[in-house]
Amino acid sequence: MSGKFKAPRGTFDIVYPDSEKLERILQIGYEILIRHGYRRISTPIFENTEVFRRGIGEDTDIVTKEMYTFEDRGGESLTLRPEGTAPVIRAYLERSLYSGGIPQKLFYFGPMFRRERPQAGRYRQFHQLGAEAIGSDDPAIDSEIISIPDIYFKELGLRKYRVVVNSIGCLNCRKPYIERLTAFLESAKHDLCNDCKKRAKRNPLRIFDCKEEACSEALLKAPLMPDFLCEDCRAHFDSVLEMLKVLGVSYEVEPRLVRGLDYYTRTAFEFIFEGLGAQNAVCGGGRYDYLAEALGGPPSGGVGFSVGIERLLRAIELEGACPVVLPRLDVFVAWIEGTSRKQVLEILASLRRERLCADSDFMGRSLKAQMKHANRLGARFVVIVGGEEQKRGEVVLRDLDSSEQWTVGRSKLAQKIREALGEQWGETDG
Ligand SMILES: [Zn+2]
Ligand SMILES: [Zn+2]
Known part of the structure; x- marks a missing residue:
């Protein structure tokens, strides 16, 4: 492709x-x-x-x-x-x-x-x-x-x-300097590369940019601007x-x-x-x-x-400077086959309203393939919607870092994720 x-x-x-x-x-x-x-x-x-x-x-x-x-x-x-x-x-x-x-x-x-x-x-x-x-x-x-x-x-x-x-x-002090530099370059022109020969006529100051060794050597004795200020x-x-x-x-x-x-x-x-x-x-x-x-x-x-x-x-x-902390997906919303698409979207939208970084599956994958995709996205948590929990108004929340798993009421989901993320920050801070 x-x-x-x-x-x-x-x-x-x-x-x-x-x-x-x-x-x-x-x-x-x-x-x-x-x-x-x-x-x-x-x-x-x-x-x-x-x-x-x-x-x-x-x-x-x-x-x-x-x-x-x-x-x-x-x-x-x-x-x-x-x-x-x-x-x-x-x-x-x-x-x-x-x-x-x-x-x-x-x-x-x-x-x-x-x-x-x-x-x-x-x-x-x-x-x-x-x-x-x-x-x-x-x-x-x-x-x-x-x-x-x-x-x-x-x-x-x-x-x-x-x-x-x-x-x-x-302009006042550069003019006499450029005259002196030009006179010097005229006397040294046989040692200069072709580019520098052109520069000497058109834009003599630029001659100092040349990386050719012969030119650098020829310029060792060149008059220098600071002496003419x-x-x-x-x-x-x-x-x-x-x-x-x-x-x-x-x-x-x-x-x-x-x-x-x-x-x-x-x-x-x-x-x-x-x-x-x-x-x-x-x-x-x-x-x-x-x-x-x-x-x-x-x-x-x-x-x-x-x-x-x-x-x-x-x-x-x-x-190896400036290690940058890259943004990470907080939570991936997965679902068991047969679950209402509307309910999945509702949960996804509510997590985003809670200012969590959240994503879901848009390819009709199996649950197993969704878990694989969540891993590839680097998600910290997966929410699994569907099954018996769904009927009780609950979801399964899994921490992909620690493999811990909880059953959480839908209304408490964002709060639970926040707590778990907070604990992690607490640990790294301590
Ligand atoms: Zn000046
Ligand atoms: Zn040169």
């Missing part, structure tokens, strides 16, 4: 119990964000293509190679969102969210789309949990944004990661680092960490995990003081992070 179709390349289904683990892991993230004063925003899955062309940058790999862009039937160019920040800033401007007070602290979760070559930890549809603090250039908000994923990962029980930070300056950017970066210490975040300054997009400024950071291979940045982010203007709005600084959920799940698996 495999059917005719497969999920498109680079996409996958999230099926239980993974889907349930994911839900729990997101809940933990939401709780932490809410604790920090962030509120949920959901933007559309597609936007006008211009939002990304301007918001991410014309010369980036994302915009030139990876976007799912299509013309809809009205001839409008739309793009499946490749990231979450530009849409959030578009919404911030369009809906004048700043009138609700700044900084606006927002978080989002959802699928993103990039047509990259699929590999471990990299998919064409992937999910991000992200947050943006918009409207403030206070370095304290940068350190808050960096501290939140740190708290999140620690709360999930993760330990094997490093927090790397850098400042990529502002203007006075304001230097002071901002120093304050961010100071406040990271106050917040208890252990970090390393990585002068080669860049976000080679025009609208990114000052703070840049990543959370690098052990054992994930090439796609080891589970979280990344930074400041983007020119993004709102690029989208046609008034100048409004902002800073944010995004967590790649698929990579996070892999990190959790590798470290």
Whole structure:
């Protein structure tokens, strides 16, 4: 029964119990964000293509190679969102969210789309949990944004990661830096790979992303951004680092960490995990003081992070972290052949009204096969309806964990199950 179709390349289904683990892991993230004063925003899955062309940058790999862009039937160019920040800033401007007070602290979760070559930890549809603090250039908000994923990962029980930070300056100090870097790359061009030769012309900052050993070696003597920071950017970066210490975040300054997009400024950071291979940045982010203007709005600084959920799940698996208690069926309602279907449904419905997690058979199985199905569903109890008990207004209640069995009046059934579940909790608590 495999059917005719497969999920498109680079996409996958999230099926239980993974889907349930994911839900729990997101809940933990939401709780932490809410604790920090962030509120949920959901933007559309597609936007006008211009939002990304301007918001991410014309010369980036994302915009030139990876976007799912299509013309809809009205001839409008739309793009499946490749990231979450530009849409959030578009919404911030369009809906004048700043009138609700700044900084606006927002978080989002959802699928993103990039047509990259699929590999471990990299998919064409992937999910991000992200947050943006918009409207403030206070370095304290940068350190808050960096501290939140740190708290999140620690709360999930993760330990094997490093927090790397850098400042990529502002337009004033980056211009002279890029001139120096470009001159250096010109002198070193014979040692660079072909991709880097192109990057040197188009987007020189991105050269630090190259994983080729020859390029890394050639770049050892490259000028580095932190040495070129203007006075304001230097002071901002120093304050961010100071406040990271106050917040208890252990970090390393990585002068080669860049976000080679025009609208990114000052703070840049990543959370690098052990054992994930090439796609080891589970979280990344930074400041983007020119993004709102690029989208046609008034100048409004902002800073944010995004967590790649698929990579996070892999990190959790590798470290054996965050054991998640999965939801369990409390009770399965089985019946003896010949029992009125109406009475079975009544019992099932009343258990659900009592807020128990309850299910029943819908395949006309024999009692034996129903018991087998209840086991497969992982039910804790089975209620057996029918027979002599039925005539006396009673049912049989069996505990599948302990094999204990009781005959219970129908009106007392939910209460009895609750008691038995409570006893179990009492034991584990004690
Ligand atoms: Zn500067
Ligand atoms: Zn290279």
